[in-house]
Amino acid sequence: MKVIKGFKLRPLGGEYILIGESVELVNFNKMITMNESAAYLWKQVQDLESFDNQLLTDLLLREYEVSPEQAATDAAATAAHWLEAGIVEN
DSSP states (O other): OEEOSSEEEEEETTEEEEEEOSGGGOOTTOOEEEOHHHHHHHHHHTTSSOOOHHHHHHHHHHHSOOOHHHHHHHHHHHHHHHHHHTSEEO
């Protein structure tokens, strides 16, 4: 996967929002929000050429006290959400 360039992560209360910085990336019908762990993952991969679910899993295991199974499940769900939201591509 690869992050689509042009989005900036901004804190908002206890969550984070992803904002498109160019007109073609702005969709006023959809706001992309992230919790702390998803924002952590985004910060880690936003400048990489590519990443996969295994890297997301490894990052979660390094930062949070979760089981490998839970990290893998959460990584896959996060990646699927990002693909559906159109902020990453395969």
